[in-house]
Amino acid sequence: xKPAPDEAATAGKLRQQIAAQFGRSLHIRTLDTGxxxxxxxxIRLLAAPHYDLHRLGFFFTPAPRxxxxxxxxxPMVRAFEVAARxxxxxxxxxxxxxxxxxxALGGVYQADPFVHxxxxxxxxxxxxxxxxxxxxxxxxxxxxxxxxxLAEKTPGLTFxxxxxxxxxxx
Numbered sequence: 738x739k740p741a742p743d744e745a746a747t748a749g750k751l752r753q754q755i756a757a758q759f760g761r762s763l764h765i766r767t768l769d770t771g772x773x774x775x776x777x778x779x780i781r782l783l784a785a786p787h788y789d790l791h792r793l794g795f796f797f798t799p800a801p802r803x804x805x806x807x808x809x810x811x812p813m814v815r816a817f818e819v820a821a822r823x824x825x826x827x828x829x830x831x832x833x834x835x836x837x838x839x840x841a842l843g844g845v846y847q848a849d850p851f852v853h854x855x856x857x858x859x860x861x862x863x864x865x866x867x868x869x870x871x872x873x874x875x876x877x878x879x880x881x882x883x884x885x886x887l888a889e890k891t892p893g894l895t896f897x898x899x900x901x902x903x904x905x906x907x
Contacts, residue, residue: 748793751881754888755794762794763884766804768824770856772811775870776838780808782873795880801827806883809860812840813853825860831890833883836862837876839869 755763767780783790784797798804801824813821825834836856839845842865843855856862863886866879 747881751884752793754884762796763805763887764796764798764803765806765808765880766798766801766824766828768807768809768821770809770811770817770821770841771814771852772838772840776810776840779870779873779876780810780837783876788873788877790877793877793880801825802829804828805832805887806880807832807834807860808837809834809841809856809862810837812843812846812849813856813859815851815853818853818859821856821859831887833863833887833890834860835864835866835879835883837866837879838871839867841865842867845869 767777769777782788783795790796801807805828807825807828809821811817825832834856836842841856843857846852847854853859864879864883866875868875871879
C-alpha cells in the first residue's frame with residue numbers, strides 16, 4: 738500500500754525535524770499506569786509496516802534513561818505514582834510527556850479513590866492525545882506535536898556534532 742501524497746509529505750517533514758534536532762532518532766518509553774491495554778495495542782500498530790514508526794526516526798526503548806519521550810497510558814492509579822515519578826526523573830533532559838487515551842486524560846475514573854484521575858495530576862504533561870483508544874494516526878499526530886514541543890524546550894540546541902550531518906551513520 739502506497740501512502741497518500743500528503744501523508745508522505747508530512748512523514749518526510751517529521752523525519753527531517755527529528756534528524757535536525759536529534760541527529761538520528763527519538764526514543765520513546767511507554768508507561769502503562771493501569772490501562773485496559775487497548776491504547777497499547779494501538780501503539781504497537783505503529784511499528785507495523787503500514788505505519789512504520791521507525792522510518793520517521795522513532796524507536797521504543799525499555800529504559801527511561803534512554804528515552805526522550807514518555808508515552809503514558811491509563812488512569813494513573815495511586816499504586817503506580819511512585820514508579821511513574823521515578824521513570825520521569827530517570828529520563829535525561831530535555832524530556833516530554835505525552836498522555837494517551839481517555840483514561841490518561843481523566844475522562845473515565847474521575848471519582849475513583851484508587852485513581853488520580855489523570856496523568857497530569859502526577860507528571861507534567863506536554864501533549865494530550867484523546868480517544869478510547871486513540872487511532873494510530875492520532876498517535877502519530879500527537880508524536881509530531883511532541884517533537885515540536887521538545888524543539889521549543891531546546892531552542893538552538895541540537896544533539897549532533899557541528900561537523901556531523903543529520904542521519905550520518907557511525
